[in-house]
Amino acid sequence: MSLRRIRFNTHSIVFNWLISYISVLLVPIVVSAFIYTATWHVVESEVNRANESLLRQMEQAIDGNLSGIERLSVEMALSKRLAGFIGTAKPLTDNDYYDIVSIAADLRLYQLANDYIEQIYVYYKNSDTVISTRERIDSRGLFDRIRERDDMSYEQWQTFFNKRYIQEYAPVTLRENGEAVKAVMYAKSILLDNPEQPGAVILFMIKNSKLLESISSANQTSVAVLDKDNRLIASTGIEQLPDFLAQAKFTGTNGLFYAGQAEQEVAVSYTTSEKTGWKYVSMIPAEMFDEKMKYVKKLIYISLTVSLLVGGLVTFLFLRRNYNPIHTLIRSLSTKSGITFEKGSNEYGYLQAALNNTLDEKEKAGQRLEQHRDAIRSHFLQDLLKGRIEPKVPLHELFQSHNIRLLTSEFAVLLFHIDHHGKFHASDFIEPQKVKLVHFIIMNVAEEVAGSRHQAMTTEIDGQQACIINFNEEYEAGQLNRIAEQVKSFVADHYHIHLTVAISRVHQGLGGISTAYQESLAALEYRLVKERGEIIRYEDLPGAGTVRGSNRYFYPVHMEQQLINFIKTGDYENSRAAVDEIVETNIADATLSVPLAKCLMFDLIITMLKTLDEISSSDKRDFIDMMNPVDRLTACQTINEMREQIGAVLQQVCASIQDDRKQGHNQLSQQVMAYVKEHYSSENLNITMIGEAFRLTPPYLSKQFKAQTGEALLEYISRTRIEEAKRLLADQSSPIAEIARKVGYSDINTFNRLFKKYEGITPGKYKSIL
Incomplete structure (x- = not known):
């Protein structure tokens, strides 16, 4: 087959095949991209793992030293000598100066205990005195030496120390001997027994160089330490916090992300200390990853080139081979069927359209035949139910034409009345469609259930669904009830359709079918007396079957x-x-x-x-x-x-x-309330006493009071006494015990407990507040 015979228009299957083969060629490209991406992630993961290991070592070293400082701060806060100077006020006495010298000596000992500490200050707010290991200064002098920013005012600096309780780290600049050194300050308040007295704050100074002395970072790697507020604590390789670190990109306790720095992208690894909440950050130029990926890129490009060349050749060969049988089939079909294949059409579409056209014609013919057959059969069954049998045509021929084979000469009729349409009640079907669908379900279920042992014929007559049952020779009493129950249960369980079923008696001969239909109509009418959804047998009706009744009417x-x-x-x-x-x-x-x-x-x-x-x-x-x-x-x-x-x-x-x-029936509660207000001071006041006064039993009295007021009687008595006690407590001269007796409590503990229950505080506290 020549290449010119292949149709390359967009509707042809050749075009679809070409797209499919090209898609297959894309597989190696996608696989190569996946391999490149996976390799990148492996390299990235290894570098990140090394950085994270470095950061973990730094975290453990710094956290260990900081833990030592915090333990030292707790020990110093418990020192009696340091705490004893808190109450000292200006002007200082000779004894005070002696205490300062002793405190400075203690501070030197504490400093020697931890070589991580550059300097220790103790700021006493009451006397505005700052004591270090070497000297004594005031808060102004401390401000000149220690502050977070150069542009910070003294008032802003003082706000930090005016807090009620301080225990935190802060980055500061330490100025000593004319030099400005970056440092970290740890401040901790000394707790006081008297919360109203100004306290003291212990300040530990740690130089950044001392903080980072244990870090050994690789070439081109920068390390930074950030506190919980994202402030730069210490760093190597950077002087100030980059913008990409100040923008809160830390979404977890550790991770890796990329950001720009001075026109150069960097890979940022970080981890967070569980103890201090500080973030330890490592920054590596991203180009280090690219150098390791150059060789991988070269191999991938070679493999892609070879895949495209070989794949293109294979694609062309398979296109020619696969199109040949399709071309032959279309030419044969268009010649024999007379259906022309239009140029530019899709070959599969042409074949499917030709096949569908043939199948549609066949299906339509079958549907027309089946529709007429169902209508004629339904009309024939309706005539049987109403007793209108055509005498000119033999009955056995009519039954044969409708594919009905009679088993015996015994017949019965079941009528189904729909009480509720179940799932179809609120469906989107329009009313005629809904009714037809429900009728179809009921008739098919009835034929299936009854037809398992007998001959069942269903039809719709006068808006009801009728089922004519022709019994086999094994008919037993109660089978009609079981059939009706099975139909009801099935449609109720699967479709939530509720039915009332009327059952006739069993009759002999074809003429008995109309009699059975009339009996089932009479049974269905008795649905007024029975419950909906029941099975009603004609022989159970008054005056019919086995039931002996007199139609008696009882309303004496x-x-x-x-x-x-x-x-x-x-x-x-x-x-x-x-x-x-x-x-x-x-x-x-x-x-x-x-x-x-x-x-x-x-x-x-x-x-x-x-x-x-x-x-x-x-x-x-x-x-x-x-x-x-x-x-x-x-x-x-x-x-x-x-x-x-x-x-x-x-x-x-x-x-x-x-x-x-009910008018005027709520006066009892008003009388009881008046009685309680009059006798609240009596220790014997209770429900029994009130019941005797009104000649009512305590349970009845309590129930009536709760029903009329919504409050329990005992609760009302206690609340009345507590309100009066609050009024008496305003008189500061009366003891609490005497007030308790005046409102009916002989036990002061009971009075205190109930007062706290209703007011939330004790009587003594209430009286002091007044």
């Missing part, structure tokens, strides 16, 4: 009068119980017909209306009209729904009657 005059009396008193619980008893008595044995069940419910509503007319004015009749109980009953579909509506109306009526009777 004495029960109606009893219900009226309960409603008049607003007793909802007994009223609801009486209604439930009447309803249960009538429907317990399933002897009440549907018309009589409706009459019973409306009689109960009439009883409520008569009661309201006897005890209420026209506004109550307007109230019952607003509730509209008759329309609410008419909208119900079952007896239980009617019973719930009657209960809801009954509850509103009883609540309205009780509201009218």
Whole structure:
């Protein structure tokens, strides 16, 4: 095949193949990039590991020395000689000067104990005296020697020492003998027993050179130490904190990032001390990594060049080989089918379109045939249910044409009524689609369940789903109930669809199908008396099957009068119980017909209306009209729904009657409060005493008081006594014990405990505050 026969337009499969092969060629490029990146990370990781090891050694050395200084500061803060000078004030006496000499001698000993320390100062605020190992100066002299910045004022410097308690490090400049030296200052306050007295601060000076003397950094490597506030403590190789270190790029306790410094990128490794929170930073020029990667780059470029040359040749050969059978197939198909292959089209698209066209025509023909078959079969089953059988056509031919094979001459009919559409109730389907889908599910489930042992035929008739069951020779009693229960359970578990199922009796012959349908319709109507979602058998209806009933109607005059009396008193619980008893008595044995069940419910509503007319004015009749109980009953579909509506109306009526009777019933709590305020000073005042005064039992009295006020009676008694005690405590001349007796507490400890419970402080503290 020549190269000219290959179609290189963008829609051709050749173009797609070319893109695929080029994508395969990109694999070595991606792999090479991955190898280069991985190699870079390995080199970077090794260098970072070496830097981190250096930083860890520096961290351990510095943290160990700083720990020694902090321990020394604790020892000095406990020194009686240093603490004894805190209370000294100006002017100083001879004894004071003698103490200064002794303190300076002690400081020299402390300095000798740790060669890490350059100088020790003790600043006494009360006498404005600063003592070092060599001399005594004041705070101004200390300011001239030690400060964090050259532009810092004395007032700003003094703010640092005015803190209540100091224990921190700070970078400073130490000026001694005319030289300015970078140093680190550790300040610690000496604690006092009297918090109001000015204290003292111990200052340790550590030169940066001494701090970093244990560091041995490599060539072109700079090291810096930053405190918790990102201030430069000490460094080698840099004089001031670079901008990229001052911008808070430290996101963890350790890590590595890149930043620019004087037009040169550097790799910054850092670690953080768990003890001091200081950051130890190492900075290496990034070009050191590039030098180690030059050889790797050269190998990768050679491998990429070879991959592209060989891959291009292989791509061209495979394009020619793979396109030849596709070209032959298209030429053959276009010749035999008459479908022309347009120039510039996609070969696969052409093949798929031709194949889809053939399959679509076949599927449409099958669908049209199947639609007509289902409609004819459904019409035939509806005629069977209604008894309209065409006499001109033999029945066995009709059954054969609809692929129905009868097993026996025994038939029964199940009707399914949808009480709730389950998952499809709030779905996005429009109403006709939702109904059709639910009907389809129910009929398929019924055919599957019943058809496992019998012949099942389903259809939709008058808005209901009917299932005609033709039994086999192994029919047993109770099978219809099991079939109905399985269908209900399946659709409820999988689709949350709730059904009521009506079951006819078993009849002989094809003519019995219409009789069975009428029986199932009658059973479905009895759904008003039964609960929704039940299985209703025709033979269980009053006057049918095995149940012997008399359609008795039970609502005697004495029960109606009893219900009226309960409603008049607003007793909802007994009223609801009486209604439930009447309803249960009538429907317990399933002897009440549907018309009589409706009459019973409306009689109960009439009883409520008569009661309201006897005890209420026209506004109550307007109230019952607003509730509209008759329309609410008419909208119900079952007896239980009617019973719930009657209960809801009954509850509103009883609540309205009780509201009218509650006026003036809350006077007991007011009388009890007045009694407590009058007798709070009595030690015997308690719930029992109050109950005897009002001739009520203590539990009843406590319950009524809590219900009317929302507060426990004992809590109210205690709170009243404490309020009176607060008033008496304002009189400074009265002892606390006497005040406790005046408010009814013979035990001073009990009084103190309750006073602190309600006020948060003791009576003595309260009195001192006043």
